[in-house]
Amino acid sequence: MTTSHLAVITAGLTQPSSTRLLADRLTDAVVRSLRETNDEVVVEVVEVRDVAHDLTNHVLTGFASPELQVRLDAIAEADAVIVVTPIYAASFSGLFKMLIDVLPTDALRDTPVLLGATGGTARHSLAIEHALRPLFAHLGALVAPVGVFAASDDWGSADAGLLGERITRAGRSFAGLITGTSKTRLPDPFDEVTPFATLLQGSSRA
Amino acid sequence: MQFGIFTVGDVTTDPTTGTTPTEHERIAATVAIARKAEEVGLDVFATGEHHNPPFVPSAPTTTLAYIAAQTERILLSTSTTLITTTDPVRIAEDYATLQHLSNGRIDLMMGRGNTGPVYPWFGKDIRDGIPLAIENYALLHQLWREDVVNWSGQFRTPLQGFTATPRPLDGIPPFVWHGSIRSPEIAEQAAYYGDGFFSNHIFWPASHTKQMVALYRRRFEHYGHGSADQAIVGLGGQVFMRKNSQDAVRDFRPYFDNAPVYGHGPSLEEFTSQTPLTVGSPQEVIERTLGFREYAGDYQRQLWLVDHAGLPLPTVLEQLDLLGEEVVPVLRKEFDALRPAHVPEAPTHTTLLAAASSSEPVKENAR
Numbered sequence: 001m002t003t004s005h006l007a008v009i010t011a012g013l014t015q016p017s018s019t020r021l022l023a024d025r026l027t028d029a030v031v032r033s034l035r036e037t038n039d040e041v042v043v044e045v046v047e048v049r050d051v052a053h054d055l056t057n058h059v060l061t062g063f064a065s066p067e068l069q070v071r072l073d074a075i076a077e078a079d080a081v082i083v084v085t086p087i088y089a090a091s092f093s094g095l096f097k098m099l100i101d102v103l104p105t106d107a108l109r110d111t112p113v114l115l116g117a118t119g120g121t122a123r124h125s126l127a128i129e130h131a132l133r134p135l136f137a138h139l140g141a142l143v144a145p146v147g148v149f150a151a152s153d154d155w156g157s158a159d160a161g162l163l164g165e166r167i168t169r170a171g172r173s174f175a176g177l178i179t180g181t182s183k184t185r186l187p188d189p190f191d192e193v194t195p196f197a198t199l200l201q202g203s204s205r206a
Numbered sequence: 207m208q209f210g211i212f213t214v215g216d217v218t219t220d221p222t223t224g225t226t227p228t229e230h231e232r233i234a235a236t237v238a239i240a241r242k243a244e245e246v247g248l249d250v251f252a253t254g255e256h257h258n259p260p261f262v263p264s265a266p267t268t269t270l271a272y273i274a275a276q277t278e279r280i281l282l283s284t285s286t287t288l289i290t291t292t293d294p295v296r297i298a299e300d301y302a303t304l305q306h307l308s309n310g311r312i313d314l315m316m317g318r319g320n321t322g323p324v325y326p327w328f329g330k331d332i333r334d335g336i337p338l339a340i341e342n343y344a345l346l347h348q349l350w351r352e353d354v355v356n357w358s359g360q361f362r363t364p365l366q367g368f369t370a371t372p373r374p375l376d377g378i379p380p381f382v383w384h385g386s387i388r389s390p391e392i393a394e395q396a397a398y399y400g401d402g403f404f405s406n407h408i409f410w411p412a413s414h415t416k417q418m419v420a421l422y423r424r425r426f427e428h429y430g431h432g433s434a435d436q437a438i439v440g441l442g443g444q445v446f447m448r449k450n451s452q453d454a455v456r457d458f459r460p461y462f463d464n465a466p467v468y469g470h471g472p473s474l475e476e477f478t479s480q481t482p483l484t485v486g487s488p489q490e491v492i493e494r495t496l497g498f499r500e501y502a503g504d505y506q507r508q509l510w511l512v513d514h515a516g517l518p519l520p521t522v523l524e525q526l527d528l529l530g531e532e533v534v535p536v537l538r539k540e541f542d543a544l545r546p547a548h549v550p551e552a553p554t555h556t557t558l559l560a561a562a563s564s565s566e567p568v569k570e571n572a573r
Contacts, residue, residue, distance in 0.1 A: 060471035063410045065480060 003040040004178060006030065007078035011048040011085040011096035012118070019118045020047070022150045023084040025164075026116050029171020030082065030178075037179055044074040048099050055098040064102065076107040080178045081141075083132070084116035087124045091131040092117070100135065109140035114174040115147035122151040144177050146170045207541045208552055209534045210250025211243055211526070212285035212442065212509040215263035218516035221464040225518075232262050233269070235519045240273040242523050244280035246530025252283035252315065252509060257291075257324050260466070267300040274308035281554065282308060285509065286317025286385045290338040291328035293362060294346040298370040302350070305375045310555030315383040315404050315440075316343060318392075334361070336391050343384075347399065350379035378562060381553045383440055383507075386418065393418050397425030397437070402552060404440035405502070408511055409467060411480050415441070416501040423503065438552055440507035441498055444483045446517075447528045451486040457521075458485045465515035488532035495537055504545045506552035508537070 008027050012019025023045070031041045048055070054068035064072055075081060085096040115132045117124075128147040136143045148170045154163040175181075213236060219226040227235065240251040251273065255266045263269060270282045282304075287297060297314075305312050318335045319325075325332045341359045348355055349370040358364035374380065383402035386392035387410055396403040403422040405415045419439055426437035446461075448454035455474065462474045462485075477483055484494040495508060510529065513522040551557070 057472040057476070061409060061468050061477075063414070063480070065472075065476065 003042060004034060004079045005074075005077060006041055006043045007075045007081045008043060008045045009048065009075065009081065009083045009085075009096070009099065010045065011083075011093050011099070013049055013086070013093075013095075017086075017118075018150065018152075018155060019084050019086050021155075022116050022118055022148065022167075023082060025167050026082050026084065026114060026148060026171060026174075029167050030080075030114065030174050033172045033175030034178065037175070037181065039179060044078065046071045046075060046099075048095050051099075052095055055095065055102065058102045059098060068102075072103060072107075076104055078111065080112040080114070080174070081108065082114045082116065082174075083136075084118065085132070087117050087119035087127045087131075090124065091127060092135070097135075100139070103139075106140065108136065111141050112144065112174065112177045113141040114144045114170060116170075117147070117149050119149065119151050122149075122153055125149045125151070142177060144170070144174045146173045207505070207538060207545070208249040208281070208507040209529075209537065210248045210252065210281070210283075210507070210509050211239070211512055211529075212250075212252040212254070212283075213239065213263075213513050214254045214285075214511065215256060215261045216466060216514050217260040217262060218466060218514065220516040220518055221460045223518075226516075229262050235513070235522070236263070236269060237273055237276070238519060239513055239522055239526070240280070240282075241276055242526045244277045246526050247534065248280065248526070248530060250281045250283055250507065250509060252285035254285050255288050255292075255319075256321075257288075257327065258321060267304045270312065271304055271307050274304070274311060280311070282312045283383075284314050286315045286319075288319045288324075289316040289342050289346070290318045290335055291325055291330050292342075294342045294349065295362075295365075295368075295370060297346055298349040299372075301380055302370065302372050302374050305380050305555070306372055310375050310378070310559075313381040313383065313402075313554075315385045315402075317385045318389075330361070336389060337361075339392065340395060343382075343395065343399075347379075347382075350374050375555065376559050376562075378555060378558045380555075381558065383438075388414055388418070390418070390421055393422035394425055397422050397431075398429055400426065400429065400431035402438035402440055402506070404507070404509075405442065407442040407482055407498075408444040409481060412482065412498075412501055419502045419505075432550075433548075435503055435546075435549055438507075438550070439502055439505035440509065440552070441502055441505055442482070442509055442511065443495060443498070444481075444511045445491045445525070445529075445533075446485045446512075447488050447491055447525060447533075449487060451490060454485045454487065461515040461517055469515075488528050491533050492536050492540075495533075496540055499541070499544065504541075504549045506550070 008023050010020050010023035027043055034041050051068045054065040058064050085092040113136050115128050117128050128149050133143055148166050150163055217227060217232045243251045253263045253266050253269060255263055257264050266284055274282055301314055318339050322332045338361055341361055345357055353369055355365050355368045383404040384392050384396035385404040385406055387406050393403055405418050407415045423434035423437045427434040446454055446458040459474055463469055478485055484491050512525045
């Protein structure tokens with residue numbers, strides 16, 4: 001059994017924030033999947049808002065306050081990182097980017113990173129692909145192929161269950177990236193047929 | 207132990223009056239500050255070198271030679287000499303000349319300069335900062351120690367049968383410090399040559415200084431110049447004093463809040479707790495400075511920054527009075543009492559000359 005250190009960067013501003021909510025659910029999903037394979041997980045959550053002033057000071061002075069330094073260390077030393085940012089003006093938030101800007105060079109190189117983002121409408125869904133993914137590719141991170149975007153609709157609508165499914169899928173896939181496990185074979189639909197009673201229940205998805 | 211001041215030479219508007227000194231006034235103030243430093247009994251005056259506004263000291267040897275002519279005792283130094291963008295041949299010539307004019311009252315601190323746009327003005331690239339510092343200093347070191355130099359390198363035209371004139375005073379090259387905030391390569395360079403290492407110290411937390419000084423000391427011993435605690439260490443510091451703390455904080459705050467380097471950033475309280483900046487009474491400065499020794503070891507040179515961020519000349523001169531009358535005499539006594547006998551003082555022309563004449567003709571650092 002190994003112990004993985006997981007850092008979670010969450011850049012929401014309000015209390016409570018949907019960004020933090022998504023971060024927590026992604027973290028749960030990843031931790032659950034990792035524990036299935038008997039891996040112990042230590043989670044360190046970095047609320048960017050808590051060090052907003054320290055980030056500005058770091059940019060101006062070139063050094064981190066002790067409060068910011070422990071967070072930078074936690075990120076740099078993590079085996080894997082989950083990042084969740086609100087989408088402002090079609091991209092990650094400025095505060096989120098300030099934290100990324102002051103990370104030590106190569107802090108995230110070869111580190112598995114799971115991308116998450118929140119936004120007002122589903123029309124920003126691709127912000128993960130056009131804004132976050134290039135940023136973390138530049139940093140040399142091992143960016144998980146599946147990210148999760150949650151719009152306001154996802155939290156409130158009848159389809160909200162779909163978000164849970166996306167989170168679970170992203171978490172499982174990310175855990176596999178962390179542990180280096182190969183993908184699970186898809187079940188052969190002719191091997192084990194779905195019982196008709198289940199089919200009759202129709203749309204009652206997880 | 208040596209105590210002194212170093213200036214950046216910035217022309218900055220006084221935020222309390224809106225007055226901006228002219229370049230002429232700033233240069234004259236620099237000379238006045240250096241003279242005052244000698245008058246109050248400080249040991250070292252060092253000036254920065256910059257080639258861009260709002261700074262005036264672009265020609266440090268001119269200023270230092272002028273100061274040398276007006277003073278008798280104080281040691282003149284640099285903070286820093288740009289080893290990256292200055293031709294080492296010119297450094298060799300300029301500072302050897304200054305050494306003769308000042309009767310050996312100089313040393314130098316090498317620095318890279320962190321202003322990106324300056325490099326291309328001198329045909330260089332900031333990304334070559336470390337390689338430039340290493341190659342240029344290797345050449346300078348040779349120019350001061352060998353009468354005829356044949357040399358070729360990556361960054362300047364080759365030299366064939368070149369002699370830098372004048373030769374160093376009494377055949378003794380000026381003592382050199384290497385300054386750096388965070389580059390381990392520079393601590394390694396200083397250790398390799400057995401030169402001094404100066405940690406600017408003032409803008410960053412003590413943990414960085416501690417790391418850099420420890421590396422330098424360890425490598426100084428590795429290269430056989432003496433034990434780690436005999437390495438030659440200098441530290442920066444930054445102070446503003448009034449007789450009592452509250453007045454110091456009140457008077458310095460507007461300068462701090464608008465200072466070019468850290469202004470509009472951390473609060474004065476945050477910055478004083480996270481860096482060596484001390485704003486308070488002379489007694490607080492004494493205690494803080496003695497504390498440097500706890501993480502840097504017994505060190506040889508303490509320089510303070512006292513004349514930046516638009517502080518008017520009369521205020522700076524008051525600071526020097528306080529340093530000379532109340533702070534330095536106490537620190538001298540306390541540091542001397544704490545320092546073991548085998549830890550040397552910083553080399554000066556006099557001690558280097560004495561060492562050279564006692565150890566026979568081996569002027570050349572054998573390596």
